[in-house]
Amino acid sequence: xxxxxxxxxxSLEPMFWAALEREARRQGKxxxxxxxxxxxxxxxxxxxxxxTSALRQYLFGLSTDRGREPLGAAGRAGEP
Numbered sequence: 141x142x143x144x145x146x147x148x149x150x151s152l153e154p155m156f157w158a159a160l161e162r163e164a165r166r167q168g169k170x171x172x173x174x175x176x177x178x179x180x181x182x183x184x185x186x187x188x189x190x191x192t193s194a195l196r197q198y199l200f201g202l203s204t205d206r207g208r209e210p211l212g213a214a215g216r217a218g219e220p
Contacts (some may be wrong), residue, residue, distance in 0.1 A: 143176045150175070150192060159199045 141148055152160075164171045175195065182194035189197065 141172050141175060143172060143179055148191070150195070152192060152195060156196060156199060159202075160195065163199070163202060 141150060160174060161171055164174045167174065175191075178194050178198045179191055181198075182189055182191065185194075
């Protein structure tokens with residue numbers, strides 16, 4: 141994936157990729173744009189997490205902000 145003009149490799153479990161793809165569709169943005177936004181935000185954190193952790197934290201935050209369990213009964217992020 142290209143973020144901020146450079147190639148990066150991200151290793152996430154399939155359920156996290158699916159959740160990121162759903163969020164990108166929901167926002168009408170490219171997956172790389174969502175990841176780039178999370179990347180920029182993580183760099184301003186007091187304790188900067190690695191990108192993979194920042195992506196998981198972002199998805200966890202979305203699920204809890206929407207009043208859902210972070211991992212649904214079926215084991216998919218953000219689904220009831």
